[in-house]
Amino acid sequence: MTETGPGTVPETAERDDLEGLYGVTGELVDAVYDAVHENRREAIAPLIAGLHEADLADLLEHLGSADRAVVVEHIPDDIFAEVVSHLDETVREELLEKLDTRRLAAVVAELETDDAVDLIEDLDEEDQRELLDAVPAGDRLLYEEALAWPEYSAGRLMRREVVAIPSMWTVGETIDFMRSDTELPDDFYNLVVVDPAHKPVGTLPVSRVLRSSRPELLTAIMNEDIRPIPVTMDQEDVAFLFRQYAMVEGPVVDEAGRLVGVITVDDVVEVMEEEHEDDILKLAGVGEDDYYSAVMATTRSRFSWLLVNLFTAIAASGVIAFFDAAIEKVVALAVLMPIVASMGGNAGTQTLTVTVRALATRELSPGGTLRAVAKESLVGLINGVVFAVLMGVITWTWFADPILGGVLATAMVANLLIAGLAGTLIPLGLERWGADPAVASGVFLTTVTDVVGFFVFLGLGSVILL
Amino acid sequence: MTETGPGTVPETAERDDLEGLYGVTGELVDAVYDAVHENRREAIAPLIAGLHEADLADLLEHLGSADRAVVVEHIPDDIFAEVVSHLDETVREELLEKLDTRRLAAVVAELETDDAVDLIEDLDEEDQRELLDAVPAGDRLLYEEALAWPEYSAGRLMRREVVAIPSMWTVGETIDFMRSDTELPDDFYNLVVVDPAHKPVGTLPVSRVLRSSRPELLTAIMNEDIRPIPVTMDQEDVAFLFRQYAMVEGPVVDEAGRLVGVITVDDVVEVMEEEHEDDILKLAGVGEDDYYSAVMATTRSRFSWLLVNLFTAIAASGVIAFFDAAIEKVVALAVLMPIVASMGGNAGTQTLTVTVRALATRELSPGGTLRAVAKESLVGLINGVVFAVLMGVITWTWFADPILGGVLATAMVANLLIAGLAGTLIPLGLERWGADPAVASGVFLTTVTDVVGFFVFLGLGSVILL
Structure with missing residues (x-):
C-alpha cells in the first residue's frame, strides 16, 4: 500500500511562490523514481547532487521504502548524516534499522552533539549499545552524558560546542582569541561570558564585540539580562522562553549553575513544531503523527x-x-x-x-x-x-x-x-x-x-x- | 465580566521549571493589582522596573482594561514601544485606541521598521493617516512602502535595516567597515553580500568573517546557497523556508531581485505561532483567537x-x-x-x-x-x-x-x-x-x-x- 509508485509528487511546490526556493519538485521525484525503476542507477547521483540535506530528506520521504533504500546508497556519508537528522521519525527509524553499525557510526560522527543525540535516542537499547561502542571514546562520553538527561529535556536539545569567554577578558583579547583559536567552529552567533566558576554571566553577539574598542571589558558591553536554562528543563518550557524573549541562543547550565551547553533557535523551532503537532493531533484523538506509518x-x-x-x-x-x-x-x-x-x-x-x-x-x-x-x-x-x-x-x-x-x-x-x-x-x-x-x-x-x-x-x- | 479583579494570576509560573526565568508571577500581578486599587500609584513603577518588555506585556494582559490604563502611564516611552509590539492583538487594539497620536508617534519612532509596521497595520485607516503624518518624513516613506506590500507578505515581515557588503570587498575591508561605520546596528548575525546591481549573492556569519584572513575575498568564504525571499511571498511560505533550511536570517528581494530587507527568525517564530493557532482554532470552528475578546x-x-x-x-x-x-x-x-x-x-x-x-x-x-x-x-x-x-x-x-x-x-x-x-x-x-x-x-x-x-x-x- 505504502510502496506504490511516485504517488506523493509535491505538485504544489511548482504552482506556488516556493518555485526555485524549495528543492523538491514533482519532476525531481518522478525522475528519481523512474531512474530507480528503469534500472538507470547511474542517473541517481547527478539528480540529487546539490540538493539541500533537508530537501534530500523530503525526497526520501516521498519515495517508497524499497526505492528509498536504493537512493540512500548514492548519498555520501557526510551529507547522509544531515539528511538523516532531517527525516521524519517513522521514516528514519525504518531506514536506520537497515543500516549496519559501521555506517551508522560514520553518520553519527559527522553530526553535532545535539543532532547525534537526537538520532541515537530513537534507537532501541541494543542498537544504542552497539553504536556507542563503535564511536570514538570522547564522543561516546558526550553522547552518554546527554542521554543521561531526561527525554524531552534541555539536556537532550543542547549542543555541547559553546564559545565561552572568561569575564575578565577585554574586547581585544576576545577578538584575538576568536581569530587564532583553531578549535572554534567557524559559524556562531553569540559568545557566552563566564565567571571563574564557569557560570554564565552574560552573552555577546559577535558583531557587538567587533564594533567595540579593543581595551573595553566584555563585562561592560555584554547582555546581562540572560536566562540560563536548567539542563533538566522540559523542552516545552524552553520553547516558551525562546518565544517570550525572542532568543536566538540560550546557555544551558547544570545544577551548580555551570555552563554545559547552548540551545539554538533552529532546534527550538523543531520543538515548537512537534508540540503543535502533538496538541492538534491529541485534540482529534490521534496518538502520534502517523502520516508515514504503515x-x-x-x-x-x-x-x-x-x-x-x-x-x-x-x-x-x-x-x-x-x-x-x-x-x-x-x-x-x-x-x-x-x-x-x-x-x-x-x-x-x-x-x-x-x-x-x-x-x-x-x-x-x-x-x-x-x-x-x-x-x-x-x-x-x-x-x-x-x-x-x-x-x-x-x-x-x-x-x-x-x-x-x-x-x-x-x-x-x-x-x-x-x-x-x-x-x-x-x-x-x-x-x-x-x-x-x-x-x-x-x-x-x-x-x-x-x-x-x-x-x-x-x-x-x-x-x-x- | 472581563474587568473583575486579578483573576488571571499565572500561578503555574511559580510551581514549575520557569521559576526565576519567567518574569510574571502571581505575586507580581497581585501586587500591581493591589497598588492600583488601593491608590498607591507610586508603588507601581518600582514593581515593574526591570521587567522584560515581553513580561510587561503579559502583565498588562493579565489586568483588566481600566487597571491596564493606569499601569501604562508608569511605563517610559522607549520601553512602552517594545511592550506594545509584544501585546496580544485584542489587548493592543484596545490600548492603542486610547492613546493620543503624539504618544503613538513617539512609540512608533522607537521601533524597528518591521515592528513599527506590525503596529501601524492594525490601526484603522484614519488613525493610520494621522500617525503617518506625525512621524518624520524618512520613516513615513519606509512605513508607507512596507504597507504597500500585501498583508501577511514577506514585505510586511522584513526589517529594512540590513548590513549589505559589496561582493568585491575583502575580509579586511569588511572588518574595517564593520568597526568604523557608525550607522550600523550593534547587533546583527549575518552580512548579506551583494553584487553591483544590489542583488544578494551570498550571506556570511560575522564570526566567519572574523575567523578568516584579511586579504581573503568575501566571495571565497560566503554561503552561496542562499534563498532570496520574494517580497510578495506569503508569510506561511516564509515560515516553511526557515523551518526547512534551519535559517536564522533571510534576505528579501524585490521583483528585480534587488535586496530590500531581511527577515529574522524571531519574527518567523511569531508567524509560526499565529499559523498554528489559526489551524487548531479553525479545525474547532473558532474564527480567531478570542481568549482576550469580550x-x-x-x-x-x-x-x-x-x-x-x-x-x-x-x-x-x-x-x-x-x-x-x-x-x-x-x-x-x-x-x-x-x-x-x-x-x-x-x-x-x-x-x-x-x-x-x-x-x-x-x-x-x-x-x-x-x-x-x-x-x-x-x-x-x-x-x-x-x-x-x-x-x-x-x-x-x-x-x-x-x-x-x-x-x-x-x-x-x-x-x-x-x-x-x-x-x-x-x-x-x-x-x-x-x-x-x-x-x-x-x-x-x-x-x-x-x-x-x-x-x-x-x-x-x-x-x-x-
Whole structure:
C-alpha cells in the first residue's frame, strides 16, 4: 500500500511562490523514481547532487521504502548524516534499522552533539549499545552524558560546542582569541561570558564585540539580562522562553549553575513544531503523527481513542434507552434529539479548544479559572438562547407543535450552557491534576454534552408531552 | 465580566521549571493589582522596573482594561514601544485606541521598521493617516512602502535595516567597515553580500568573517546557497523556508531581485505561532483567537460555525424523519443510531486532522492523493470491522436480537469506511479548489458521517427488521 509508485509528487511546490526556493519538485521525484525503476542507477547521483540535506530528506520521504533504500546508497556519508537528522521519525527509524553499525557510526560522527543525540535516542537499547561502542571514546562520553538527561529535556536539545569567554577578558583579547583559536567552529552567533566558576554571566553577539574598542571589558558591553536554562528543563518550557524573549541562543547550565551547553533557535523551532503537532493531533484523538506509518500501525494508533468513544456513545445510548417509552409515543423526539447533542458538542469543542490553547500559551493559568469559566458559560448561554429561539421556531413549523418547540428550545439553552462550563472546567481540571489538558478533554466533553443533551431533551419531552 | 479583579494570576509560573526565568508571577500581578486599587500609584513603577518588555506585556494582559490604563502611564516611552509590539492583538487594539497620536508617534519612532509596521497595520485607516503624518518624513516613506506590500507578505515581515557588503570587498575591508561605520546596528548575525546591481549573492556569519584572513575575498568564504525571499511571498511560505533550511536570517528581494530587507527568525517564530493557532482554532470552528475578546465579540465569532452546524444537524434529522415509521416499531433503532454516527464522526475527525496537518507541513500534496485516500480508507475499513464485531455482539446481548446486531455491525463498517474516504477527500478537494482545507472540512465531514450513519443504519434496519 505504502510502496506504490511516485504517488506523493509535491505538485504544489511548482504552482506556488516556493518555485526555485524549495528543492523538491514533482519532476525531481518522478525522475528519481523512474531512474530507480528503469534500472538507470547511474542517473541517481547527478539528480540529487546539490540538493539541500533537508530537501534530500523530503525526497526520501516521498519515495517508497524499497526505492528509498536504493537512493540512500548514492548519498555520501557526510551529507547522509544531515539528511538523516532531517527525516521524519517513522521514516528514519525504518531506514536506520537497515543500516549496519559501521555506517551508522560514520553518520553519527559527522553530526553535532545535539543532532547525534537526537538520532541515537530513537534507537532501541541494543542498537544504542552497539553504536556507542563503535564511536570514538570522547564522543561516546558526550553522547552518554546527554542521554543521561531526561527525554524531552534541555539536556537532550543542547549542543555541547559553546564559545565561552572568561569575564575578565577585554574586547581585544576576545577578538584575538576568536581569530587564532583553531578549535572554534567557524559559524556562531553569540559568545557566552563566564565567571571563574564557569557560570554564565552574560552573552555577546559577535558583531557587538567587533564594533567595540579593543581595551573595553566584555563585562561592560555584554547582555546581562540572560536566562540560563536548567539542563533538566522540559523542552516545552524552553520553547516558551525562546518565544517570550525572542532568543536566538540560550546557555544551558547544570545544577551548580555551570555552563554545559547552548540551545539554538533552529532546534527550538523543531520543538515548537512537534508540540503543535502533538496538541492538534491529541485534540482529534490521534496518538502520534502517523502520516508515514504503515496501515496496521495507523489502525492501532487510532483504535484506543475510538474504543473510548464507543463506551461514551454507549453511555449516551443508555440515556436514550431510558426514555424508549416516550420515543415510541412521540417519534419526533428521536428525530430531533441529535440536534441538541450535536450543537452542544460543537459549542463545547469551540470552548475546549480555546481553553486548551490558552493554557498552552500561558494566557490562562489555573488562577484565571473563574473569569474564563464565567465568560465561556455566558457565551454558551447567549448562543444557547439565540439557537433555542431559532430551532424552537423551526420545530414548531416542522412538527406543527409549539410545545415540542419549547422543549427543544429549553434543552438547547441547557446544553449550550453546560457545554461552555464543561469546555472550560474539563481542561482546567485535567491541568490541575497534572494531566495533559489536550489529550482526554474531548472524550469527557462529548460524553457530557451527549448525556446532558439527550437527558434534558428526552426527559422534558416525556414529562411535558406524555 | 472581563474587568473583575486579578483573576488571571499565572500561578503555574511559580510551581514549575520557569521559576526565576519567567518574569510574571502571581505575586507580581497581585501586587500591581493591589497598588492600583488601593491608590498607591507610586508603588507601581518600582514593581515593574526591570521587567522584560515581553513580561510587561503579559502583565498588562493579565489586568483588566481600566487597571491596564493606569499601569501604562508608569511605563517610559522607549520601553512602552517594545511592550506594545509584544501585546496580544485584542489587548493592543484596545490600548492603542486610547492613546493620543503624539504618544503613538513617539512609540512608533522607537521601533524597528518591521515592528513599527506590525503596529501601524492594525490601526484603522484614519488613525493610520494621522500617525503617518506625525512621524518624520524618512520613516513615513519606509512605513508607507512596507504597507504597500500585501498583508501577511514577506514585505510586511522584513526589517529594512540590513548590513549589505559589496561582493568585491575583502575580509579586511569588511572588518574595517564593520568597526568604523557608525550607522550600523550593534547587533546583527549575518552580512548579506551583494553584487553591483544590489542583488544578494551570498550571506556570511560575522564570526566567519572574523575567523578568516584579511586579504581573503568575501566571495571565497560566503554561503552561496542562499534563498532570496520574494517580497510578495506569503508569510506561511516564509515560515516553511526557515523551518526547512534551519535559517536564522533571510534576505528579501524585490521583483528585480534587488535586496530590500531581511527577515529574522524571531519574527518567523511569531508567524509560526499565529499559523498554528489559526489551524487548531479553525479545525474547532473558532474564527480567531478570542481568549482576550469580550463576551459579545466571542459570542459572535462562535455563532457562524454553530449556525452552519445547525443546518447540517437538521439535514441529519431529516434522514431520521424519513424512517420514523421504522423507529416507531423498533425503538431500539433510535437508541442505537447515535453510536454509528458518533463513531463515524470521530474516525473521520482523526483522518481529517492528519490530512490537514500533512497538507500544512507539505508531507502531502494533491499528487499524493491516491496513496493517502487508499491508506485512510483501509484504516477505516479495518477499524470498522473490529468495532462492528465488538458492537454487534454488545447489541445482540443488550437487545437479545442477533439481526439488530448484524444491522448495526454493517452500518458501522460502512460508516467508518466512508469516514476514512471523506476525511481525506474533503480537505484534499478544498485544497485543490484553492480553499483553506482546515476551515470548512469539519462541517462537511460530520454532515457526511451523520447522514451516512443514520441512513445506512435506519435504512438497513427498516428493510431487514420490518
